[in-house]
Structure formats: structure tokens, C-alpha cells
Amino acid sequence: MYGMISKVKVKWFFCICMMAAFVCFNKSSVSAEDFVIGNSVFRYSENEDGTLYIYGYDGNDETVTVPSEIYGKPVVSIRARAFNKCTAMKHLIISEGITEILDGGMVGAFQWCENLETVVLPSTLKTIGEGAFEECYKLREINLPEGLINIGIDAFFKCYELRNVILPESLTSIGDYAFGHCGSIEKLVIPDSVTQIGEGAFLLGYDDRIPIYGNPYAYIKTYCDMDHKIKFSCIDHPNVVNDPAKSPNCKDYGKTAGSHCTVCGTFVIKQKTLPPNGQHAWELIRVMEATIRFKGYKDYVCTVCDRHKQEIIPKASVPKKGKIITDIKNNFSYKVTKSGTRNGTVECMSFPSAKSSLIIPKKVRIAGIYYKVTAIAKNAFKNNKTLKKVTVGQNVTKINANALKGCSNLKTIVIKSENLAFVGKNALKGIHPRAKIKVPSGRLDNYKVLFAKKGQKSTVKIIR
Ligand SMILES: [Zn+2]
Ligand SMILES: [Zn+2]
Structure with missing residues (x-):
């Protein structure tokens, strides 16, 4: 599948194209342990167990596929330095079967492949060794296969363009500075399987780290607790509590409602600050x-x-006839029955119901105008059960229908008016059966007639 060429052909190719090879492959010449595909020469050697490893490469192919088999023998690993400074390579495919990109030496296997952009790793890979892709400044895409166990020291150090890295569930260790200065990685989700992480593995700068997501009960949380500059967030927050909203006012800031996780401190719903709104209380x-x-x-x-x-x-206008006005001193309401600044009259409408004793005054001053109180309105105090005593002022001439109806605790009515001329139907219906109506002595006979059959029991007495 790699267009394999026999050793004889390799030599033939070498003889004919020696000069061309020197131009194209600027490092070394082809030897008996070279394996050539297209413009790629892989230098390999044999392990004691008969498997092969790649230890060098010359070539200018943009897409390089590292073979998994050479002349029938399996390639299992790639040594440190093997591809370093391979600047022509943009796309790297490591074939299925290879298990290790090895540590060793000061230079990683693909270090300084400055134009390398994408890497496809095989599902068989267990280890990405020390410095493997260090300073591959343009590397932006790599798959980390399920089955990968180790990511070595500096493995992706200064891969500035690397993003969307997904760590497999098989991973157990991440070496020192492995993702150091990988400024394009927006977040890393650390699987529970990881039990060892080196110093500075997620370092971006003095105060800056790659944001980390993980299980708060796994090793990753312990690691993050040792470096408070890492922003750790649970994948599934175990305990989210609400942060209540607070209204701003004239001088204090407010906040919108939010919530946060008590385990990692992350705001699930971030509270927004509301500036003082100038609204005084x-x-x-x-x-x-x-x-x-x-x-x-x-x-x-x-x-x-x-x-x-x-x-x-604004200055009050003179209330018109029919207008309801309120005495703010006691909240009594009146209806104007005759408008005027000097000779106006009102009828008493209602009063705060918690009082047991009510005095309907002779006159009332509202908004600077005096009114005579000349009537009690229809239904004015109907069904008021707290009322025990009513004093009717001197100017009242009319007690209208149902005015005191249903005031079952009303026992005393004092009539001060000598000019009462009308008592409406059922005005006294349902008042206390032993109620007494006290009237001016000179009006007793007259008022007995006036109050007759207004709904009250016959036991209600009219007295002087
Ligand atoms: Zn959390
Ligand atoms: Zn204020």
C-alpha cells in the first residue's frame, strides 16, 4: 500500500538519481537501511525482537505517511530526533501498528517541524514521547487515540495553533509542560484515568493556564488545587446553589440572579452587576x-x-358636587352634596372600619374649605360589625337608607342634630336589639315618629 520498492530497486534508484538526491534530500544519502516512498526516505533499524523502528527521515513530501511495515517486518516505534526540523512536511500520518513515539535525547521525534499542520495518529499508539511535537508552531489538529497512555514531557510545548484537543479515557500521565504555551487550546477535559500530571503541563503564562474541566473527585482536582492559577471546572457540577438578585438603588450596585457550584466555584449562571440606577427609595x-x-x-x-x-x-380647586373627598386627618370620606367655598355641604360616606366609636362631626375642613356635614350616605356603614357607638353631628338632616344596617354590635346612637328630617328605609335594621337612641330632649316625640319602623327590633329604645 505504500508503493514498496525492493532493495535492489532502491540501489538502482540511488545510482541514477544520486545528484538529484543530494539536491532534494539535504541531510544524508540513502543506505541499505533506507526505505523510500516518493520523495520520502525513512531510515530504520531492527530491534532485538525483529520489529523495526524509524530513527531518521529525509524528504520533501508535504504529506508523509510513516509506514507500519517494511519488507514484511512491523514498524513499532519512532525514535527521538527521527523527523526533527522536517520543514517540508505539512501533514503527517502514522500508520496503524506503531505503538510508540519514543523519548530520548534532547530533541523530540517531530520537534521543529515548523510547517506541520495536521497529524493522524494510529489507534495502536500508547506513548507520545518527550518533546515529540515540541515547537511545531503550526500544528493545529491531532487526534489522540483511545488507548494512548502517556503524553511525555514537552510533547506539545509551544504548539501555538493546536486546538480542539480531546484526551482519551485511557490516558494516565501527562508530562511536565506537555501543553505549555498551547495558547489556542480553549479548554482541556481531563479524564478520570489520569493519575499523574507534571509541572506546568497547562502553563500559558505567568498567571495564565489552559482552563481545565474534570471530575472534582478525581486526581485532576488535587492537581489543580496545587496550582491556584488553574481555573478548574467540574464537568457535572455536583452542588449548584442560587445567588440571589439584588436591586440597585441610588448609590449601591445591584446584581442579577445567578448560581454557582460550591465545589469548583464556577458560576453556572454568572451574576451581572447592575450599576446604581439613580432611583432613590x-x-x-x-x-x-x-x-x-x-x-x-x-x-x-x-x-x-x-x-x-x-x-x-397645586392649589386646590373647589370640589364639584358629587366629588368624593377625604379628610386626611382620619381618612373619613365624604361626598360633596353642595359645592362652595363658604356654604358647601357633604354627606358622610365611610370611615376606617377598625374603630368602634364614630363621631360624625358638625363640620369638616378639607383642603382649606369648611363643609357642613348634613347627611349620612346610603349604605354608609352597612354591616360594620366593629361599630358600637355612633354620634350624629348637629348639622345632619338625613340618615339615608341602610346607613347603619347590619351593625349588629351598635348599642348607642347619640343624635345631636335638632334638624333631623329624614331617616331612610332599613336605616337601623339589624342593629343591637337593646340599642338606645339618645335624642335632644325637645325632639323626643318628633324623632320617635321619624325613627319608627326603620328595620330595628321593637326593643330598641328612643330616649332623651
Ligand atoms: Zn463545580
Ligand atoms: Zn437615594
């Missing part, structure tokens, strides 16, 4: 309501940076 500390004559304002302080700000509240 405003807390309202004071409100001055606007009136129809004066603007109001709200004072705020930022709870993070103590900055103050003030919001102006």
Missing part, C-alpha cells in the same frame, strides 16, 4: 395639603442616601 415624611388659596407640598427623604425632595401640590 423615597419615603414620605410630611404632607401639607393644598388649599384653594395655597399650594401644598409633600416632603420626602431617601432612606438610602438621606437626600430630600419636595413635591408641590
Whole structure:
């Protein structure tokens, strides 16, 4: 398959082409132990067991295939120096059957093959010896076969272009500086089978190492723990925990949510830093309501940076009839029944339900305007179970339908108004059966008529 030539033919070829050979093969001449294919001359010798090894090469082929057999004898190894400085070679194929690229001497088997780009290794290979591909600056592609056991010292040192290296599961040792300065290797996955790694095996620079992936319970983790400049990452992280998000504010940075592995420290989801967003955490500390004559304002302080700000509240307009307004002192709500700056009226709508005693005032001042409170709105306090006592102010003339309906704990109603003229349907339905309604003495008879049959039990009394 290699176009083998007999020894006789080799000699014949030598005689005819001696001059050409000197030009083409600049190192040495062909001898009895040379094996020629194309423009390649492999120099070989025999081991004691009859197998062969290659110890030298001359040639200018761009693609070199190292034979696995010469004249019927198996080639099993390639010695150190054999192909060093073979600058014509771009592609190297080492045939099936060869088991070792040997250590030895100061110069590796393929050292300084400066134009070598790709290498195909045989599945039979067990060892890549010391300096084997050292300073093959352009070597970018090599397969490391399953079955490979050793990668020697400096084996790929300064193979600057080497990338996509996959280490086989059979590998047990990686020599000193084996992948030193292989700056194009983005990461190496170290199999569990590796139990010995030399100094600087992944060194790229003083602070720089090839990122390593592996099993955190295998030898590789122990190795990486001895060199803190190696970035180790589990292949499968055994314990990933969440890193909570934090919102930025006016002066502090925030973070997005993330997660990391507690064993190797790798961020599985990296948190992003969020810059301070200028958003103050405003807390309202004071409100001055606007009136129809004066603007109001709200004072705020930022709870993070103590900055103050003030919001102006425009002058109030006079609320129109039907508008709901709120007394901010106690959160009572009223509906305007007559608009005006001096003679407006409101009806009482609702009040905070946790209070048990309610006083409906004579008048109320909201946004600088006084209103007479002249009515209790329909359904105003319906079903309020906390209410025990209601005092109805002097200006109330109407208690509308269902106003106190269902206030089952309501026992005391004090009517201060002498001008009450209307009590709506079911206004008192469901109030406490022993409730007492206290009215101004001069109005007792009149109010007895007014409160008659508003839904209350007959036991409810109207008194002075
Ligand atoms: Zn991990
Ligand atoms: Zn702030």
C-alpha cells in the first residue's frame, strides 16, 4: 500500500538519481537501511525482537505517511530526533501498528517541524514521547487515540495553533509542560484515568493556564488545587446553589440572579452587576395639603442616601358636587352634596372600619374649605360589625337608607342634630336589639315618629 520498492530497486534508484538526491534530500544519502516512498526516505533499524523502528527521515513530501511495515517486518516505534526540523512536511500520518513515539535525547521525534499542520495518529499508539511535537508552531489538529497512555514531557510545548484537543479515557500521565504555551487550546477535559500530571503541563503564562474541566473527585482536582492559577471546572457540577438578585438603588450596585457550584466555584449562571440606577427609595415624611388659596407640598427623604425632595401640590380647586373627598386627618370620606367655598355641604360616606366609636362631626375642613356635614350616605356603614357607638353631628338632616344596617354590635346612637328630617328605609335594621337612641330632649316625640319602623327590633329604645 505504500508503493514498496525492493532493495535492489532502491540501489538502482540511488545510482541514477544520486545528484538529484543530494539536491532534494539535504541531510544524508540513502543506505541499505533506507526505505523510500516518493520523495520520502525513512531510515530504520531492527530491534532485538525483529520489529523495526524509524530513527531518521529525509524528504520533501508535504504529506508523509510513516509506514507500519517494511519488507514484511512491523514498524513499532519512532525514535527521538527521527523527523526533527522536517520543514517540508505539512501533514503527517502514522500508520496503524506503531505503538510508540519514543523519548530520548534532547530533541523530540517531530520537534521543529515548523510547517506541520495536521497529524493522524494510529489507534495502536500508547506513548507520545518527550518533546515529540515540541515547537511545531503550526500544528493545529491531532487526534489522540483511545488507548494512548502517556503524553511525555514537552510533547506539545509551544504548539501555538493546536486546538480542539480531546484526551482519551485511557490516558494516565501527562508530562511536565506537555501543553505549555498551547495558547489556542480553549479548554482541556481531563479524564478520570489520569493519575499523574507534571509541572506546568497547562502553563500559558505567568498567571495564565489552559482552563481545565474534570471530575472534582478525581486526581485532576488535587492537581489543580496545587496550582491556584488553574481555573478548574467540574464537568457535572455536583452542588449548584442560587445567588440571589439584588436591586440597585441610588448609590449601591445591584446584581442579577445567578448560581454557582460550591465545589469548583464556577458560576453556572454568572451574576451581572447592575450599576446604581439613580432611583432613590423615597419615603414620605410630611404632607401639607393644598388649599384653594395655597399650594401644598409633600416632603420626602431617601432612606438610602438621606437626600430630600419636595413635591408641590397645586392649589386646590373647589370640589364639584358629587366629588368624593377625604379628610386626611382620619381618612373619613365624604361626598360633596353642595359645592362652595363658604356654604358647601357633604354627606358622610365611610370611615376606617377598625374603630368602634364614630363621631360624625358638625363640620369638616378639607383642603382649606369648611363643609357642613348634613347627611349620612346610603349604605354608609352597612354591616360594620366593629361599630358600637355612633354620634350624629348637629348639622345632619338625613340618615339615608341602610346607613347603619347590619351593625349588629351598635348599642348607642347619640343624635345631636335638632334638624333631623329624614331617616331612610332599613336605616337601623339589624342593629343591637337593646340599642338606645339618645335624642335632644325637645325632639323626643318628633324623632320617635321619624325613627319608627326603620328595620330595628321593637326593643330598641328612643330616649332623651
Ligand atoms: Zn463545580
Ligand atoms: Zn437615594
